[in-house]
Amino acid sequence: MIGRLEDGGLDIDPAGVPDRPLVVVDLDRYATEPPETIAAVADRIERALPLVVGVLRGPASARLRPLLAAATLTLTDRHASALWPQMVAVGDLDAALADLHAATAYSPRAAIACGQLLRQTVRLPTTPALAAEAAVYSMLLGGSEFARWLAERGPAREVRWPDTDLVRLERADDRLDIILDHPQRRNALSMRLREQLLAALTVADSDPTIGSVTLCGAGPAFCSGGDLDEFGTATDLVAAYLVRLDRAPWRIIDSLADRVTVRVHGPCIGAGAEMSAFAGTVLAAPGTVFQLPEIRMGLVPGAGGTVSIPRRVGRWRAAWLMLSGAALPVGTALRWGLVDRLED
Numbered sequence: 055m056i057g058r059l060e061d062g063g064l065d066i067d068p069a070g071v072p073d074r075p076l077v078v079v080d081l082d083r084y085a086t087e088p089p090e091t092i093a094a095v096a097d098r099i100e101r102a103l104p105l106v107v108g109v110l111r112g113p114a115s116a117r118l119r120p121l122l123a124a125a126t127l128t129l130t131d132r133h134a135s136a137l138w139p140q141m142v143a144v145g146d147l148d149a150a151l152a153d154l155h156a157a158t159a160y161s162p163r164a165a166i167a168c169g170q171l172l173r174q175t176v177r178l179p180t181t182p183a184l185a186a187e188a189a190v191y192s193m194l195l196g197g198s199e200f201a202r203w204l205a206e207r208g209p210a211r212e213v214r215w216p217d218t219d220l221v222r223l224e225r226a227d228d229r230l231d232i233i234l235d236h237p238q239r240r241n242a243l244s245m246r247l248r249e250q251l252l253a254a255l256t257v258a259d260s261d262p263t264i265g266s267v268t269l270c271g272a273g274p275a276f277c278s279g280g281d282l283d284e285f286g287t288a289t290d291l292v293a294a295y296l297v298r299l300d301r302a303p304w305r306i307i308d309s310l311a312d313r314v315t316v317r318v319h320g321p322c323i324g325a326g327a328e329m330s331a332f333a334g335t336v337l338a339a340p341g342t343v344f345q346l347p348e349i350r351m352g353l354v355p356g357a358g359g360t361v362s363i364p365r366r367v368g369r370w371r372a373a374w375l376m377l378s379g380a381a382l383p384v385g386t387a388l389r390w391g392l393v394d395r396l397e398d
Contacts, residue, residue, distance in 0.1 A: 062102040064166065074104055075162035076155060081108045081121055081128065092120050099124035105169045105377070107154060109147060114138050126169050126377075127370040136389070139368030153378055161199045161349050168354045168376050175360045176369045180308050183361040185299055191356035192295035195288055199352025203285075210283040213244070221250035222272075223257070228265035230258050237273020243325040243357065244281035248303060255306040258313075267310060269333070270317040271326075279324025279347075280357070304329040304358035317397070318342050328359030331366050331392060338393040344382040346375050366391045 064072035079099070084092055099106045099121065108121060108128035122128050122140035129150050134141040144150040158165040171190050175183040194200055216236070224231040232254045234241035241247065258267045271277055288294040307314055307329060316330040319339035327344040330336050346363075348355050355363070355376060364372040367390040375382060387393040 062098065062104075064103050070163075072104070072162045072166060075158040075166050076105045076107060077102065078151060079106060079108050079121075079125065081110045081118055081125075082112045084118060084121060085112060085115065087117075089117070092117065096120040096124040103166065103170075105158060105165060105373075107151070109151070110141065111147070114141065122370075125370070126172075127373045136391070139390075140370045142371055142374045150378075153380070157349060157377055157379060161352050163197055164194055164199050164349050164352050164354060165377055167194060168349060168360070169373060171354060171360050172364060172369050172373055172376075176364050180305065180361060184302060184305060184358055187354065187356065187358065187360045188295050188298040190354055191298060192288075192291045194353050195294060196291050197352055200286075201352070203351040207282065207285070210286070213239075213281070213283055215246065219250060220244070220247040221254050223254055228263060230254075230261075230264045230267050232258075232267060232269045234269075234271040234277060237271075239281065240273060240275040240278035240321070241271040241326075242278050242281040244284055247281075248301060251303040252301060252306070255303050255310070259306050259310060265313065267314045268317065269307070269314065269330075271319070275320035275326070276316075276318040276322050276330070276342075277326030278321055279326055285351075298356060302358065304332050304362065307332040308358075308362070318393075321345070324348060324355065324359075325357035327392075328355050328357040328362055331362035332358060335395075336393050337395050337397045338384050338387065340384065340396060340398070342384040342387070342393075344375070344384075344387055344392060345379065347379050349376055350379055363392065 065074040066072050084095065105126045108125040110128055110130045128141045129147055130141050130143055131147050132143065134143040167190050171186060174186050220236045222233040222235045234247065236247055258264050311332060311334040314333040315335040315337060316333040317337045318330050319342050322342055322344045324346060327346060346355055346359060354360060371390055384393060384396065388396060
């Protein structure tokens, strides 16, 4: 299958849709190849435009590490320890590959954009990495895959806002508790909630007497992601890029990371998983589930997830979560490092 990487192209059709968004490479065949052959193949994988998914049925070895590092991700049906973050262990390799093929065929533009974006964000400091993410996200807002999702969603519902604030602050000595408090919407990250969260974090950032910050959510979920009824409201995509970059609470979470603890519970979807990963400490309740559904919507994670999640679990496992849209149970999240500890 590696021969398909020779030109490294996407086979784009006249409508601009990639016909070859994903290439699968059998890594077992390189288990006994000399280092110079492996280095040459790894270089081709690095330069390829399609997503490159490795498949490894045999044991991982130091000899194969350049290929594992170069690939978008590698699937294995063996145990993948923390020493091999390039690999994702699955129960059924064929089923996992079928899921990836289906996901990338459904949203090939978003999938390729995500794969290339992850190769950039892991090499950049936070601000330029967030700028890269915001640019790709804003570009995809104008694409046909997102337009398809909007059509499938149908008209947005009218949101009835409560009379109270959507974010509460509680101060005790040098500790500031920030509570997302819109449980009726599972603390969906609406523009209103985002602005109030940004204001709350700005308080923590500007007050030197605050020694620690705890962020949590009221109700059945910490944060269920962006408010889906607000999707598609941006008409100026350049303005959308600047707003996403400037009005980003997660940027402050990152700058305060050593002082911030996030307590997550319930469905931690999209933005909920993304912004929590910036914190220095993430505590999760039993039953917490993480999921990144943006690719199916024709988008990429846009709440800092292409920056924060690779820093915790590695680029490769982040790619699996984003491309597959698979739910990640809290036990696996703990083993991978997306969560630091479990708490009752």
